[in-house]
Amino acid sequence: MAAPRRPRPTLEAVAARARVSRATVSRVVNGRTSVDPRMREAVLSAVDELGYVPNSAARSLVTRQTDSIALVVSEPPTRVFSDDPLFSLVVRTASNELEAAGKQVVLMLAGSPRAQARVEDYVAGGHVDGVMFVSMHGADPLPGAIARMGVPVVSYGRPAVAVDLPYADNDNVGGARQAVGHLLAGGRRRVAAIAGPQDMTAGQDRLAGYRDTLAAADRRALVAVGDFTRDSGAEAMRHLLADDPGLDAVFAANDLMAIGALHTLRRAGRRVPDDVAVVGFDDIEAARFTDPPLTTVRHPVVEQATVMVRLLLTPAEQHDRTRVVLPTELVVRESA
Amino acid sequence: MAAPRRPRPTLEAVAARARVSRATVSRVVNGRTSVDPRMREAVLSAVDELGYVPNSAARSLVTRQTDSIALVVSEPPTRVFSDDPLFSLVVRTASNELEAAGKQVVLMLAGSPRAQARVEDYVAGGHVDGVMFVSMHGADPLPGAIARMGVPVVSYGRPAVAVDLPYADNDNVGGARQAVGHLLAGGRRRVAAIAGPQDMTAGQDRLAGYRDTLAAADRRALVAVGDFTRDSGAEAMRHLLADDPGLDAVFAANDLMAIGALHTLRRAGRRVPDDVAVVGFDDIEAARFTDPPLTTVRHPVVEQATVMVRLLLTPAEQHDRTRVVLPTELVVRESA
DNA sequence: CTGAAAGCGCTTACAG
DNA sequence: CTGAAAGCGCTTACAG
Structure with missing residues (x-):
């Protein structure tokens, strides 16, 4: 089945091939402007020929950025396997928005205390740049704990506990x-x-x-x-x-x-x-x-999920407000 | 809002506090057996006092393991926002299984050619240890491309193209x-x-x-x-x-x-x-x-998703078979 | 069983 | 604009 995973080319290899320094390759790959067009060209074709893709672990080790966002779903165990259509819609919409912003979404279920501890460790481990909570119940300590770690947090719907989090809700x-x-x-x-x-x-x-x-x-x-x-x-x-x-x-x-x-x-x-x-x-x-x-x-699910993502991604100082409540609308059909 | 993200303690800090070498801390943290109980104890309490959590980027840089699996959903654009209950069930079940195995799940939508290219780059970037495909349409080149990179792949349902992938399907x-x-x-x-x-x-x-x-x-x-x-x-x-x-x-x-x-x-x-x-x-x-x-x-969705995860996680040589087809069952109610 | 040291693949001041 | 060099935080042979 799986072909042996061949070693991937490194920045070093690209530099050697393009006959420039690793620093220059790094600049080109990261889209820094100030690079001589000729060198840039050389680097680009070396990248192409070698099929170079940056190693993300190495990059995030130095930048301290992961480009990942955790989407935490805290459903009670009994509902974990239900087919709530909102789950699907919220998850897809949020993923879409996040991907458009160049972020990866890490999906985490947090229905049990053990799973919650797992989420906390994961976030503490620096794996993500932010966390989105969906369907929070009762006195969930997780959002507060994570916010205290200095990691940006947002919630789909107003949190059940009076913790000071940004959220997107509907009326x-x-x-x-x-x-x-x-x-x-x-x-x-x-x-x-x-x-x-x-x-x-x-x-x-x-x-x-x-x-x-x-x-x-x-x-x-x-x-x-x-x-x-x-x-x-x-x-x-x-x-x-x-x-x-x-x-x-x-x-x-x-x-x-x-x-x-x-x-x-x-x-x-x-x-x-x-x-x-x-x-x-x-x-x-x-x-x-x-x-x-x-x-x-x-219930404006798509808009609400979109707002949630924006709240998370926009630097706090640029917000006019950190809590958004979307209007609802009565749809009259035949049952009443 | 967000408290300033305070610098996280490193292995180094733990080693200093426990008065042992970094190698020893690493061994204890990773559960290696051969460590003197007294040192282990010292390390453990240092970890606790400092609130140490390993930096995953650093770890994965050297181990070349990410502990992450990509869950790729290739819905056509028109269905992206539909509320397919199977989506919810498959995603939750797979997440559950994956989390139980200590893996993270990275959710990726691959409904457009651009999104597909994104998935390919991501996987090529070494972000994940394996990829699961859900709802593949037509001549999707992605699974084949990824398998060729030597990354383990599995599909929920038989792939539409005759590519040689492991899959879990129902009859x-x-x-x-x-x-x-x-x-x-x-x-x-x-x-x-x-x-x-x-x-x-x-x-x-x-x-x-x-x-x-x-x-x-x-x-x-x-x-x-x-x-x-x-x-x-x-x-x-x-x-x-x-x-x-x-x-x-x-x-x-x-x-x-x-x-x-x-x-x-x-x-x-x-x-x-x-x-x-x-x-x-x-x-x-x-x-x-x-x-x-x-x-x-x-349609045994939960079982099928579970089998899919097992197929992905089990080393190929341990499989008796790489394609599993689960039986279906007629459920008679009142409409026929 | 333990530690010193090399090295994983990047980015980023710092000089020039 | 470019390069040499340091450093990010881990793990892992290699000695002892």
């Missing part, structure tokens, strides 16, 4: 208000909610928006808590139906749980939206294909 | 046969197919299994081609219905397209499975939540 409270407001405006009287995990700010904020809006309308809340998976949404819906068979609307804190709720409603013989109106949150692609198509709140 | 032909066989056994007479992209072996093989089975039953094929997205499945279903309004079953080459087909069927007023039976492929989580729940062929 979860406002989005939930739009959703519930829409339900109320449609004449629904008994609006339940399937909340997300309460150790994540997205879960907290979306629930807060729901409570706000109901309170302002002088209505009572009816809540079941899920964990953002379809199964938990289906189960929460069962509880809700048992708790109040008369409910005529439900706000699910994400689309996946809304899909689970739709499933339960169907099994229970409730028509959507006639008997029960349903609104989700995120506007994942699947929302257009449910029966009926799901009314939901659009 | 796509057999799975399609099970699906179509089930439809035929259920008494369906006019079985259409929504095929996947024909520049991917999964697309080719699943179509081949469909054709096989129909031919053996002396039935005519009716095919529309999609690209594994829900939208393409919906559109293909429209074509199929126009081409033969009398069809009574459809085999979709993946669940996402099956979901699209279900959507179109619903809009067209066809009942599933009464009027038209539908079978998908993959058994993604969403398959349990469609209306009706989707009968499909289980």
